[in-house]
Amino acid sequence: MQKPFPARRRSTPLLFLSVILAISTPFASAQRFTIQQALSAPFCSELHAAPSGARVTWVADIAGRRNLWVAAPATQNSAKQVTPYTEDDGQEISSVQFTPDGASLVYVRGGDTEGLNPAVPNPADFLQGAKEQIALVSINGGDPRLLAEGHEPAVSPDGKTLAYVAKGQIWSVRLDDPQAKPEQLMNIRGSHHGLRWSPDGARLAFVSGRGDHSFVVSYSVNDKAWTYMDPSTDGDDAPVWSPDSKQIAFLRVPAEKEALMFMAHREALPWSIHIADAATGKSRAIWKAAEGIGSAYRETPSANQLHWTAGSEIIFPWERDGWLHFYAVPITGGTARLLTPGAFEVEHVSLSYNRKTLVFDSNQNDIDRRHGWRISVASQAGSPEALTRGEGIETQPEVTSDGAVVVLRSDAHTPIHPALVRGNDLADLAPSAIPADYPGQHFVTPRQVIFSAADGMQIHGQLFLPPDLKPGERRPAAVFFHGGSQRQMLLGFHYMDYYSNAYAMNQYLASKGYVVLAANYRSGIGYGMQFREALNYGADGASEFNDVMGAGVYLRSLPQVDGSRIASWGGSYGGYLTALALARASDLFAAGVDFHGVHDWNLEMPTFVPSYDAREHEQIARKAFESSPMSSIETWRSPVLLIHGDDDRNVPFAETVQLVEALRKHKVEFEQLIFPDEIHGFLLHRSWIKAYTAAADFLDRRLTPANSPPR
Numbered sequence: 094m095q096k097p098f099p100a101r102r103r104s105t106p107l108l109f110l111s112v113i114l115a116i117s118t119p120f121a122s123a124q125r126f127t128i129q130q131a132l133s134a135p136f137c138s139e140l141h142a143a144p145s146g147a148r149v150t151w152v153a154d155i156a157g158r159r160n161l162w163v164a165a166p167a168t169q170n171s172a173k174q175v176t177p178y179t180e181d182d183g184q185e186i187s188s189v190q191f192t193p194d195g196a197s198l199v200y201v202r203g204g205d206t207e208g209l210n211p212a213v214p215n216p217a218d219f220l221q222g223a224k225e226q227i228a229l230v231s232i233n234g235g236d237p238r239l240l241a242e243g244h245e246p247a248v249s250p251d252g253k254t255l256a257y258v259a260k261g262q263i264w265s266v267r268l269d270d271p272q273a274k275p276e277q278l279m280n281i282r283g284s285h286h287g288l289r290w291s292p293d294g295a296r297l298a299f300v301s302g303r304g305d306h307s308f309v310v311s312y313s314v315n316d317k318a319w320t321y322m323d324p325s326t327d328g329d330d331a332p333v334w335s336p337d338s339k340q341i342a343f344l345r346v347p348a349e350k351e352a353l354m355f356m357a358h359r360e361a362l363p364w365s366i367h368i369a370d371a372a373t374g375k376s377r378a379i380w381k382a383a384e385g386i387g388s389a390y391r392e393t394p395s396a397n398q399l400h401w402t403a404g405s406e407i408i409f410p411w412e413r414d415g416w417l418h419f420y421a422v423p424i425t426g427g428t429a430r431l432l433t434p435g436a437f438e439v440e441h442v443s444l445s446y447n448r449k450t451l452v453f454d455s456n457q458n459d460i461d462r463r464h465g466w467r468i469s470v471a472s473q474a475g476s477p478e479a480l481t482r483g484e485g486i487e488t489q490p491e492v493t494s495d496g497a498v499v500v501l502r503s504d505a506h507t508p509i510h511p512a513l514v515r516g517n518d519l520a521d522l523a524p525s526a527i528p529a530d531y532p533g534q535h536f537v538t539p540r541q542v543i544f545s546a547a548d549g550m551q552i553h554g555q556l557f558l559p560p561d562l563k564p565g566e567r568r569p570a571a572v573f574f575h576g577g578s579q580r581q582m583l584l585g586f587h588y589m590d591y592y593s594n595a596y597a598m599n600q601y602l603a604s605k606g607y608v609v610l611a612a613n614y615r616s617g618i619g620y621g622m623q624f625r626e627a628l629n630y631g632a633d634g635a636s637e638f639n640d641v642m643g644a645g646v647y648l649r650s651l652p653q654v655d656g657s658r659i660a661s662w663g664g665s666y667g668g669y670l671t672a673l674a675l676a677r678a679s680d681l682f683a684a685g686v687d688f689h690g691v692h693d694w695n696l697e698m699p700t701f702v703p704s705y706d707a708r709e710h711e712q713i714a715r716k717a718f719e720s721s722p723m724s725s726i727e728t729w730r731s732p733v734l735l736i737h738g739d740d741d742r743n744v745p746f747a748e749t750v751q752l753v754e755a756l757r758k759h760k761v762e763f764e765q766l767i768f769p770d771e772i773h774g775f776l777l778h779r780s781w782i783k784a785y786t787a788a789a790d791f792l793d794r795r796l797t798p799a800n801s802p803p804r
Contacts, residue, residue: 738771
């Protein structure tokens with residue numbers, strides 16, 4: 094077997110920490126676990142059902158050791174690990190799919206799943222660098238077969254061919270010939286993604302991105318030629334095949350040159366759904382969004398945005414009433430029919446292989462959690478049926494080939510893991526994977542709280558109270574701000590690894606005696622379009638600062654909190670709000686921990702909109718800077734710990750370099766923890782351990798009465 098990755102250097106400098114002092118916690122607390130223990134349970138993702146054989150697979154990340162697991166949900170204790178990886182080496186597993194017979198798995202190992210930079214990250218400092226590789230492994234285990242370097246794998250319906258993207262082009266390799274070499278299928282301009290085989294295997298659809306526009310393309314395997322589906326100046330995306338392999342449905346989103354990220358987008362030029370003849374490329378619009386609310390396209394975080402059902406309908410997400418819901422429209426065209434009415438949002442969605450059942454999760458009737466739902470779409474789509482309920486979180490449901498439903502589940506005490514929906518109960522698929530000494534029983538159950546922002550907007554949050562808090566006792570406190578900003582913290586472990594780790598950190602701080610508030614500030618998800626697209630948020634005015642102040646004032650009002658010892662912490666967008674809190678309100682926030690935060694929007698926006706040039710947008714650039722922590726450096730007094738990986742592809746490392754220079758000039762106390770070669774969401778488990786350990790130590794030292802700044 095060819096080794097997927099080269100050997101690592103014997104000695105690797107992992108980080109630089111400017112100051113580490115060992116001192117005792119500045120308040121009495123009965124700490125019952127370490128941060129290592131809090132992060133020791135598997136984090137599970139990439140749940141997929143096999144097309145046949147009634148099996149499921151998932152990725153389990155256990156202290157940085159990422160592996161594929163397989164189980165037959167109907168068979169008790171059938172879960173097993175099928176890949177052999179034993180190191181915390183920073184190599185993610187992604188793009189997992191079964192072969193059609195359900196006997197093998199194809200997956201990508203390595204690469205940047207954040208998708209913003211083609212260079213393969215190498216945080217573990219492999220001597221020859223890291224690689225992004227596609228491999229095949231049997232569901233019974235054994236040595237994986239290295240297929241090629243690349244990403245976006247797509248297995249043909251007969252299981253004999255793998256198509257994938259490498260070096261900017263689409264390639265293929267035979268799966269039925271162990272000696273086969275990769276072959277380039279075509280040479281075509283653009284950046285390609287969304288590879289989808291037709292059900293008969295005769296054609297391959299994909300999206301060819303061209304910068305300010307994109308095409309849906311149909312490639313004929315026999316003719317070795319491709320056809321553009323009704324090419325236009327718009328952004329065409331999300332192709333999905335008809336059951337007879339003759340047609341392709343896709344999204345058409347009009348181009349808007351001036352649309353910038355991190356600003357409210359409540360309306361846009363209306364988007365539409367088209368169906369094209371796969372052979373000729375001729376298309377017809379079967380539906381178009383109305384002007385006004387819902388005219389700006391909002392996707393779901395799922396593999397497919399459109400779902401062609403057995404009932405000859407296309408199911409799609411739309412925000413017509415200000416909430417993200419599913420609608421159905423006949424393939425012949427007509428009026429869209431609302432399937433999921435109510436004041437809630439749908440999220441992850443999957444269509445069964447026979448196209449008869451749609452399963453999804455939402456926060457219906459439980460706005461700070463997720464539960465599973467099912468709709469029969471065998472004929473005309475029916476009404477939603479609740480699959481799960483209660484005080485847990487159930488997400489990313491999948492339908493197995495024998496009709497069962499599996500989900501990823503968590504609660505206040507246990508991270509996300511796979512389970513079978515069995516009537517009104519859930520049966521865990523791999524309970525033995527959780528370590529015997531996992532301290533979940535010592536975690537507190539966070540309380541749902543709603544507080545007022547400085548401008549009166551109602552903000553949801555989760556409040557963690559120390560388990561040993563005594564009546565009349567006042568403790569230090571911390572506000573946690575999530576990243577995104579389009580995220581939502583929940584009343585339990587999150588379904589994303591970054592926020593699952595953050596939830597564990599909040600539990601750790603509570604165990605050390607802190608009162609912790611996780612604030613779901615405006616511009617996050619879960620509370621409707623108007624909340625997410627809040628006026629003047631982000632680079633257009635930083636209206637979330639009202640929520641920052643509201644969170645601090647709320648904590649200060651609690652009888653359990655020492656109002657002179659309130660800190661803020663968060664990462665990415667949460668690092669931005671942490672820095673904003675310290676820069677504008679050092680009288681309220683005594684210290685902060687800023688993970689890879691945005692400090693000047695004009696540095697950040699080109700990362701996501703490469704065409705953005707502050708010199709060409711003077712007015713926007715001025716407001717963006719005024720909305721940044723850098724604009725308030727004169728009033729920044731509270732100490733801060735800055736944590737950043739210097740290979741960050743989401744938030745440029747220059748953001749922290751620039752802030753450090755400004756803090757030095759203004760004589761503001763700071764410490765820094767820098768991870769060479771780490772990306773935005775740290776790939777090494779040990780990076781998280783060191784970062785959280787340093788963060789807790791910093792807060793312990795800075796929130797002692799002697800070290801707290803004058804209030």
